[in-house]
Amino acid sequence: MTMTTTDEKIESHTLTILVDNEPGVLARVIGLFSGRGYNIESLTVSEISESRELSRITIVTPGTPSFIAKISAQVERLIPVHRVYDLSLREDTIFRELALLKVAGKGENRVEALRLAEAFQADVVDASLEHFVFELRGRSKKITQFIELMKPLGLVNIVRTGVIAVSRGSERM
Amino acid sequence: MARTLSGAEIVLRTLGDQGVEHIFGYPGGAVLPIYDALFQQNKINHILVRHEQGATHAAEGYARSTGKVGVVLVTSGPGATNAVTGIADALLDSIPLVVITGQVGTALIGSDAFQEADVVGITRPCSKHNYLVRDVNDLARILHEAFYIARSGRPGPVVVDIPKDVQFNLGKYANFSNTGHRTYRPKMQGDKDKIKQAIALMVAAKKPVFYTGGGVINSGQKASNLLRQLVEATGFPITSTLMGLGAFPASDKRWLGMLGMHGTYEANMAMHDCDVMINIGARFDDRITGRLDAFSPDSKKIHIDIDPSSINKTIQVDLPIVGDVAHVLEEMLEQWKTAKLKQEKEALAGWWTEIEGWRKRKSLAYTNASDKIMPQYAIERLFALTRERDTYITTEVGQHQMWAAQYFHFDRPNRWMTSGGLGTMGYGLPAALGVQVAHPKALVIDIAGDASVQMTMQEMSSAVQHNLPIKIFILNNEYMGMVRQWQELLHEERYSHSYTAALPDFVKLAEAYGGHGIRCSDPAELDNKIMEMIESPLPVIFDCRVEKLANCFPMIPSGNAHNEMLFADASKDDIGSAIGEAGKTGV
Numbered sequence: 001m002t003m004t005t006t007d008e009k010i011e012s013h014t015l016t017i018l019v020d021n022e023p024g025v026l027a028r029v030i031g032l033f034s035g036r037g038y039n040i041e042s043l044t045v046s047e048i049s050e051s052r053e054l055s056r057i058t059i060v061t062p063g064t065p066s067f068i069a070k071i072s073a074q075v076e077r078l079i080p081v082h083r084v085y086d087l088s089l090r091e092d093t094i095f096r097e098l099a100l101l102k103v104a105g106k107g108e109n110r111v112e113a114l115r116l117a118e119a120f121q122a123d124v125v126d127a128s129l130e131h132f133v134f135e136l137r138g139r140s141k142k143i144t145q146f147i148e149l150m151k152p153l154g155l156v157n158i159v160r161t162g163v164i165a166v167s168r169g170s171e172r173m
Numbered sequence: 174m175a176r177t178l179s180g181a182e183i184v185l186r187t188l189g190d191q192g193v194e195h196i197f198g199y200p201g202g203a204v205l206p207i208y209d210a211l212f213q214q215n216k217i218n219h220i221l222v223r224h225e226q227g228a229t230h231a232a233e234g235y236a237r238s239t240g241k242v243g244v245v246l247v248t249s250g251p252g253a254t255n256a257v258t259g260i261a262d263a264l265l266d267s268i269p270l271v272v273i274t275g276q277v278g279t280a281l282i283g284s285d286a287f288q289e290a291d292v293v294g295i296t297r298p299c300s301k302h303n304y305l306v307r308d309v310n311d312l313a314r315i316l317h318e319a320f321y322i323a324r325s326g327r328p329g330p331v332v333v334d335i336p337k338d339v340q341f342n343l344g345k346y347a348n349f350s351n352t353g354h355r356t357y358r359p360k361m362q363g364d365k366d367k368i369k370q371a372i373a374l375m376v377a378a379k380k381p382v383f384y385t386g387g388g389v390i391n392s393g394q395k396a397s398n399l400l401r402q403l404v405e406a407t408g409f410p411i412t413s414t415l416m417g418l419g420a421f422p423a424s425d426k427r428w429l430g431m432l433g434m435h436g437t438y439e440a441n442m443a444m445h446d447c448d449v450m451i452n453i454g455a456r457f458d459d460r461i462t463g464r465l466d467a468f469s470p471d472s473k474k475i476h477i478d479i480d481p482s483s484i485n486k487t488i489q490v491d492l493p494i495v496g497d498v499a500h501v502l503e504e505m506l507e508q509w510k511t512a513k514l515k516q517e518k519e520a521l522a523g524w525w526t527e528i529e530g531w532r533k534r535k536s537l538a539y540t541n542a543s544d545k546i547m548p549q550y551a552i553e554r555l556f557a558l559t560r561e562r563d564t565y566i567t568t569e570v571g572q573h574q575m576w577a578a579q580y581f582h583f584d585r586p587n588r589w590m591t592s593g594g595l596g597t598m599g600y601g602l603p604a605a606l607g608v609q610v611a612h613p614k615a616l617v618i619d620i621a622g623d624a625s626v627q628m629t630m631q632e633m634s635s636a637v638q639h640n641l642p643i644k645i646f647i648l649n650n651e652y653m654g655m656v657r658q659w660q661e662l663l664h665e666e667r668y669s670h671s672y673t674a675a676l677p678d679f680v681k682l683a684e685a686y687g688g689h690g691i692r693c694s695d696p697a698e699l700d701n702k703i704m705e706m707i708e709s710p711l712p713v714i715f716d717c718r719v720e721k722l723a724n725c726f727p728m729i730p731s732g733n734a735h736n737e738m739l740f741a742d743a744s745k746d747d748i749g750s751a752i753g754e755a756g757k758t759g760v
């Protein structure tokens with residue numbers, strides 16, 4: 001199938017999708033991306049209502065504006081989907097991600113790692129004489145930057161939650 | 174009031190409360206409880222097929238010719254996987270189906286049990302929605318919901334996978350047939366303001382055209398009636414996709430014929446040159462648009478569709494109206510009454526003159542012969558000899574399908590059943606079966622190709638068993654004609670594996686099944702033999718031996734624009750140069 005416009009820019013979009021929490025709903029949403037050969041940069045999903053009936057899925061995906069509009073309409077067409085919002089279309093969206101980083105080392109590297117962690121306001125959630133586990137929250141860019149800095153200092157592994165996002169103000173999304 | 178029943182009984186109660194009279198199916202271990210419940214009642218008739226694909230196409234034919242939901246019942250594993258082609262077919266052509274599949278017991282799911290398949294996984298991308306029922310107390314709600322989802326909005330197939338223990342378990346039944354859905358609420362009414370803008374465009378239009386599709390048929394008889402009124406009121410020309418044939422009478426003078434890859438010259442030229450295009454229930458499919466960047470370059474496009482995701486999917490439109498066709502047309506007609514005084518009458522007359530010029534090109538003309546049957550002629554005679562009757566046509570896929578669309582004309586909706594979106598060879602014979610079940614007294618003809626018909630030929634046995642006198646009219650060219658045509662045009666006549674060197678004797682085959690076989694290769698005998706077919710009380714296979722190398726024209730090779738058509742009288746050189754590299758990669 002041919003896509004209509006070719007001169008549009010590919011950018012990362014953050015889609016937030018409100019769904020009925022029923023079996024298979026995540027597979028339905030994700031299937032629309034994988035079936036078209038599109039990549040997902042990050043994905044988070046969790047129940048959000050007390051009665052366990054609603055879930056919120058946040059997907060970060062690259063695409064042209066017209067592709068994003070198309071895929072949003074197709075996601076919205078799925079039976080258990082309530083609404084789809086492209087939160088990156090708004091200037092004031094709050095994006096957050098959480099990461100856990102394990103850094104191992106001794107001597108100068110260890111001191112430097114701890115100093116940088118303080119500067120980034122990362123918490124030390126586990127430590128021994130040979131390692132730290134840092135917990136860092138913030139926008140994805142900040143986390144990526146921190147990871148880059150830790151690489152030469154003995155970075156062992158990284159776990160990232162993926163992005164969650166919410167609009168400012170009193171509305172629902 | 175909730176009553177306690179077994180899961181299998183709940184299935185039948187639900188079908189009864191949904192007004193289902195016929196279901197198409199095939200038994201097996203994982204649906205035995207439902208078959209047992211079927212045995213003990215006589216409200217619902219079960220039509221036993223010979224292959225589960227046949228059950229799905231039969232249900233599609235039933236649904237398409239009645240406007241009701243088609244119902245299928247098959248067993249787990251291979252029963253369900255055999256049904257997948259029909260489910261996918263129904264999704265692409267927006268046909269309402271409820272497909273009930275048996276599943277292994279809940280405790281066995283995921284253990285690679287005998288005849289286990291992940292049916293919700295397999296059918297997720299090819300159904301409108303699907304369910305795995307884990308608790309018998311959810312069964313009634315889910316089944317009623319399945320019917321609602323299948324028939325409302327843009328219709329489609331819904332799969333309900335029921336594990337065997339759930340069929341045995343006792344649970345509560347309640348009639349949920351009038352409940353809506355929490356998240357799924359299709360928008361029926363079109364935005365009045367948008368419709369007003371559409372009317373303004375139409376009033377000012379100098380070269381308007383209606384481009385209509387299967388959505389008009391799905392919206393119901395009322396939508397077809399309103400479409401007729403709107404065409405009458407506006408005086409605009411109208412064309413339709415393959416799926417929309419019959420929604421507007423082909424005998425009307427405003428009818429331009431079908432558009433698209435094998436559409437008429439006048440329809441495609443009108444689409445290309447128009448200044449206002451009113452798309453009603455069609456989806457800018459690639460068979461219609463041809464080359465996207467050359468598609469109707471100078472027109473304002475209005476798009477009426479019940480499915481918001483169809484809007485701007487392949488073609489950017491100027492004015493989308495999301496809603497049900499009948500609802501939107503009603504409002505349009507109302508608004509047109511006050512707006513029409515300002516209509517561009519003179520320009521419209523000029524537009525018609527231009528269209529009449531294109532009509533004179535006679536793009537469907539072909540050279541007839543007296544010593545052999547031309548396939549186009551066979552369809553013309555079939556049409557002429559059946560037009561006064563209560564006739565329904567189904568088709569397989571290939572050249573014969575296009576010739577049927579071109580030379581058989583429909584004045585009413587729901588009379589034409591064909592696999593448009595998926596292009597499924599093997600659709601027509603079982604679909605005819607389903608149509609005949611719904612209309613036992615009607616004349617139901619499957620216009621077939623010799624290759625396609627062999628894909629589901631075994632359903633002849635079902636036709637004989639259930640006294641369904643369907644007529645299978647094979648345009649026998651011994652080739653997979655459409656494949657051969659593409660090989661001729663695009664691959665320098667290298668006919669790789671498109672010739673069927675060992676065709677069965679179709680007359681004997683008909684007799685072997687207990688039907689009636691007829692063969693004809695002489696145009697002079699054709700009428701008499703067609704009459705013999707029509708008058709036979711049995712299912713008939715008609716082996717119509719036609720010219721083997723005929724091609725289906727006119728044609729817009731894929732990758733070409735609407736105004737770059739090939740005609741029957743084009744020379745080989747013209748054809749070679751008309752098809753670019755893009756055309757070779759297209760399908």
Ligand SMILES: Cc1ncc(C[n+]2csc(CCOP(=O)(O)OP(=O)(O)O)c2C)c(N)n1
Binds near residue numbers: 571574599622625653
């Ligand atoms: C299930 C399936 N397999 C393959 C195709 C590809 N295909 C399209 S048309 C065609 C040939 C059909 O031949 P026949 O039924 O004899 O019809 P004709 O074109 O000769 O009229 C084929 C193989 C298809 N549409 N469906």
